[in-house]
Amino acid sequence: MSATFEPVIGRYMRLELFGRPHRIYVEEAGSGTPLLCLHTAGSDGRQYRALMNDARVTAHHRVIAFDMPWHGKSSPPAGWHNEEYQLTSAQYTTMILEIMAALELDRPIAIGCSIGGRILLHLALEHPDRFRAIIGLQAGAHVDPYYDLNFLHRPDVHGGEVAAAIVSGLVGPDAPDAERWETLWHYMQGGPGVFKGDLYFYKLDGDIRGRVAQIDTRKCPLFLLSGEYDYSCTPEETLAVANSIPGCEVTIMKGLGHFPMSENPAEFLPHLLPVLEKIGSR
């Protein structure tokens, strides 16, 4: 069997963030309108592998995904070994805007899932002029903790095993085995305490319930797509956000779960492509 190469190119970017040098892994494929992709808590940019390999997307879009610091192939900053990682709304916002500036992205479309979807609600509110459109996957305004987060980072529980086991039920029932377990493998590979640190943003610091209705979709179009089987960000929670924002378009995707772009690309793309087309024609 001869080898084939995907059209995905990865590079390491050196960038100062929060006053400290960082080494950040960035992947991209395609050309055209930039489409910046934000991964979920405790995972990395590989979640967008299917978008980068689909000519229907890459023919008109430059698809870009970076691994957040501490995630995937991006390192934590020097000194990390004595720190507790905790993601905040302010840091997450700064990181995204700085990386966009470093990559010279002019008003990209942004797509983000889970914590990525949540921060995009913050960005839609605070920096709408920086984006052509925002696509929130599994984006809710708030999630109450429903298990003791300390189990994610303690020496008598394997962090990778428990992270994957916590999220495994969030994958929809129709996901092909290969994509389901690829998605869970990313969770198994997370560094100690990283998933937990991301959830600090998701479950505590990033609560935007009080302000989400102020998003102005005339400044930045907002599309929300959520999977039916997601019990972390439920369809009801996504619909509540959508119904509170005039002009927000919302789709509940049957049979899909919390990781639509990664767990079941074949079912997800028919929902995404019309959204991209609509944004392109504006």
Add this chain to the structure above:
Amino acid sequence: MIETLEARVNADEALVRRGRFLTTTFLVEVGPNAWLIQIFEGRVVSVTAGPFVMPSSSFALRAAEEEWQKFWLSRPPPGSNDLMALIKRRVLKAEGDLQIFMANLRYFKEALAKPRQAGAAA
């Protein structure tokens, strides 16, 4: 339904292998009915039906019968497809030494989903 666990878990070699460091006894309550499930190195060695006077277990999982019935459907509806989904909806109570439950979470999720194989009718 739950009596089938012993045969079905033990027939799944990969599940037993993943549980090889797990030896414990836990309690499951399906509505008013209780079972003690004893595991030795990943194999279910006994499923004992209550009622019990003084059951000893490392932890307990308690939910109403209709919640377990939905969980055991061959295609459970959203919100009933996973133990964590039941916990999120506050209809499954997990109590006791949950370190054992969480350290082996994949094992317990897969083991307790075993009754689904029969295409369990509601």
